[in-house]
Amino acid sequence: MTADAFFRMTVEDVFSIRGRGTVVTGQIESGTLKVGDEITLSRPGAANRSAVVAGIEQFRKQLTEAQAGDNIGVLLRGLEKKDIQHGDTLLGA
Numbered sequence: 001m002t003a004d005a006f007f008r009m010t011v012e013d014v015f016s017i018r019g020r021g022t023v024v025t026g027q028i029e030s031g032t033l034k035v036g037d038e039i040t041l042s043r044p045g046a047a048n049r050s051a052v053v054a055g056i057e058q059f060r061k062q063l064t065e066a067q068a069g070d071n072i073g074v075l076l077r078g079l080e081k082k083d084i085q086h087g088d089t090l091l092g093a
Contacts, residue, residue, distance in 0.1 A: 005068075007031030007039070007092035015073075016081040021054060024084055025073045031092065032067045033074070039092040041084060051078035 012026040033039075035056055041049040055075035056063040066072045074090070 005030035007033050007037070007090070009033070009072075009074075009090045011084060011086055011088045011090065013086065014081050014084045017075075020075060022076050022079050022081050022084065023057075023073050024076060024090065025071070026090075027071045028066055028068050030068050032065060033072075033092065034065045035063075037092055039074075039076075039090045041079060042089045042091055043085070043087075049079060049083060051076040053077075 008029045008031060009026045010029065011024045013024070015023045017023055033053060033056060035053055037053045039051055039053060041051060053074055054077040056066050057073045058066065058070060
């Protein structure tokens, strides 16, 4: 797990929160993630989709930034629950 690499996180679970949006959970494998970052959802055999990070939470604590090794929930703007599944990868710079 390196903090200086590109952001990468494999999706463990997906939730839809009424009035808020879509939340994905997982552990950051590399890089850092900040609120406002644009990420790409990648799945083999499917077109990549983009979204914006609207929020980051770790154990019910709001964060502005998370780094490699952190287990987090990411609130995404621009994707719906049906667009994401377990095993998809979130990528960023």
